[in-house]
Amino acid sequence: MQFLSVIVLPLLAFMVAVLFLGLSRKITARIQRRYGPPLYQPVIDVVKLFTQEENISHGPVFDLGVMLALGGSVAIVLFIPVGGMLGLSSSGDLLVVIYLMLLPPLGMALAAGASANPNASIGVSRKLILALAYEVPFLLAILAVMIYGKTTSLMEATQSQQSSVLAWGLFRLPLSALATFLILPAMIGMRPFDMVTAPQEIASGPLVEFGGKYLAIASLQSALHLYIVIALFVNLFLGGGANAGTFLAKVLVVFVAVLLINAVYPRFRMDQGLRFCWKWPGLLALVGLIIAMVSRG
């Protein structure tokens, strides 16, 4: 069973991720009073990107960096339980996930650095600063979950919430859940925190020199990342899911909520984003952590 889920989980994640891309374009279009592209438009895009030929090469580091990012994301997917499917998750996997989540940005940073474009290097520095901004509340919130559940296993943290709705992390640790929800756009890179890829400022930032199959891999990776972040949120605070169906339904709800925020806010400047992340989610997560520590003695 576990062997099978190692194959099924990444496939499922890819499918959901591509569906998310299509859905996000369709929903955004409807908010903007447009009809929008067909739901399978991302598939067409990715197919097209894979068949395009670049006329130049950016060197081996560029190729490796992109693969590292995608590989890192696939590795994280294996550790995230979807309903009953557990993948590789075992005790201590929450720590593994936290560390693995550093891999994709690192890979993108390597590739963007190798592309030698000033826009890309500014984008990478913004990405790192933004990571600094959201890592603090995120780690505090995860610490609260770990202390409250007395576990470092994502699987156990999820399963302990499945007894009833009130057992969800959202109701047990409301402040930590709120803090994590507030930084979700920053982790995904959606507005108001899309300054990393801001096309109007730095011409899509790290992706500026990406074309053809590199862009295809990069967009798949970013879609996977979107799925990972939301799935992690669902697992930590919304009780995961008894089966894959309920789990994916919850993921979809959170995704649409993030998308609506994306549609009605402009973009922060870098320093404002940093200040916001540390001020509100940071404070909430800290208080949440203290509450968790007090309630568990």
Add this chain to the structure above:
Amino acid sequence: MIEVEEQQKNKIAANFENGEVTLPRKGRLVVTISKESLCSLLLFLKMDGFEHLSLISCVDWLGEGELELVYHLWSYQKKIHAMVKTRIDRESPHFLSIIPLFRHAQTYEREIYEMFGVRFEGNRRLIPFLLDNWQGAPPMRKDFDLRKYVKEKFDVEERAE
């Protein structure tokens, strides 16, 4: 009706003897002056409320062998538009820059330098502006034959005018 304009005319005439002032219509004032006293007239006008420099134009009078510089000033209080005109030599045209009086004259002078070849002393930014690697005569001069140039440069077919 045009009292303010008349007052202004008398004021200029009293201070600048070689200036020839006309009032073509309401709100317009045209001063023709020699190039030596132009800068002092501009300073005088600026002190007198004409603080907005709208435009600097240049007109190429080919038959007379002269280039005419036209400075357009506007006074927000008096609501008068003054055109100060002077003529300079067409062969090796050069004139004083008025950047100390109006800072944004820099751009207009840059354009006139590029389009008419007038060198403004004191403007340090006479670098290519609108044209890219232009070779040949300044294009806005009257002796620049547009259609001949276009035919040679772009190989276009003969076309009825």
Add this chain to the structure above:
Amino acid sequence: MTRIDKTTTAAEKSRELEMFFGPQHVGMVGNFGIILTVEGDTVVKARANPGYLHRGFEKLMEYRTYAQNFPLVCRLNVMDPDPNEALYAMAVEDLAGLEVPERAQYIRTIMLELSRMASHLLWMWAYGNMIGFDTFAQWAMGDREYIIDLFETLTGGRIYHTYIWPGGVRRDLPPGFAEKTFEALEHIETMLPDYDNLFFNNRIFADRTKGIAVLDRDEAVALGVTGTNLRATGSRTDVRKDEPYAAYADLDFEVPTMEDGDSYSRAIVIRMEIEESISLIRQALNRIPDGPAWRKTPNPFKWNVPPGETYVKVESARGEAGFYMVSDGSDRPYRAHLRSPSYPTGIIVLEELLKGASLADVGHIMLSLNIAAPEIDR
């Protein structure tokens, strides 16, 4: 001491990046370029790089007859074409001594205000895009289509109209135009509160733009700034009030101003002008007199305008647009020179304001000045 200074400057130099902001850049509106010297996230130096749209307008006008110039002049500025038509028509009328019928003056006013609104809504699209607010941008662009449809009803063209003609306008208002205009205005008016809630009252918008790129009144005048940018510094100047043309002398309107002169004030002034334009068009449509909409002009093939020179000006969406024309009595203009409002703001003011700005703000500073590249390059 000198040696230490040298090393620091060398070290600083090595951290500076030269970036080309445009012409191929999403943050760029129009074909324009800025060469930025960036250190970290801060702009150290900015140089405007115009000329991508230069097509030698003034030279072309000298080679065309007065009638042939009409289709040309509206193409001076694609975002706001009608003020240029009005300028040229007014200059020719001034030189040739043509009288314009009262009805034509009113139709011109309606046309110019519609053009201003279309330009401002396009600006809202660009500004929303720049600050990362696609929803707002898309809505504004969708509403601009209502005005474009009015243009199409009136003139047959969506973008270029060639409508304002010397001696009047090209044709009278078509039947049902007033009703259609009132409907469109009502729609846009009902949308304005939505825009306010969505964008202009948005906390992030205010945070990002307040106190950015401040220009005070004296400096603005010294740099030749006009129009909305000057009104955002508290100066109540408007060519429509100072030197009324068309039918503006007969209509009541306020000139909206803001005090601070920053990016936020400039945006709010543009927002308020839309309301003012709506009221102006309503008044003009209600008070429009009967009579002819044009006066007969001489045979355009043999139209020799008397010699002379003139400078006319109108308030375009961006500020004072002026037209200097010299005629030598032949059938073509001897010299035509356009004063475009974007000319000072796009070059020297932009360079000043970008100094020390954050890289993230470059786009919206440029847009808050409402620069139109085709006007600069001509």
Add this chain to the structure above:
Amino acid sequence: MDRAQIRKILKSPGKWGQKYSLWVVYFCTGCGIIEIPPVITSRWDAERFGVIPVATPRQANLFLITGYVSLKTLGAIIRTYDQMPDPKYVVGFGSCPINGGMYWDSYNTIKHLDKYIPVDGWISGCMPRPEAIFIAVTHLWTLIDKELANGYKRYKEEYPYYEENQRQVLPHLPKFTGAGET
């Protein structure tokens, strides 16, 4: 999608992708750019056709030359075109790229765009209406299906011709502008 269509897609997925996913370079080359915002926004919504604007030429495969092309812009256009990955398509928008249009005797705009870069299709008019862009897009689909939109191949094969023309109007162009420039 019916069965015949699916069979066609499976036979050549690349063609399917290239047809229905045309990404346009965001480059305002002339006044025609004024009709691009309506086309990509709520009234016409080009995203239905898979047409979206993208930030950099590396990601794009369709280049709309919107309006007149001045000499300075031509240099930027050539550079942008070289950066786009294959296959790439160029559509001239408006009268000016076709024959100079209104600016047929201007000293600073080029008259025939296809002398400098290969063009796959034209949209005539000044301004063309937004619908014309959709007609052009659907027409381009037909061309891609029949493998007639091969301007990028022509550019590689007849590069000396294009280079000579480019050099005639832009003598200062850097030497290696063809495929391979980084």
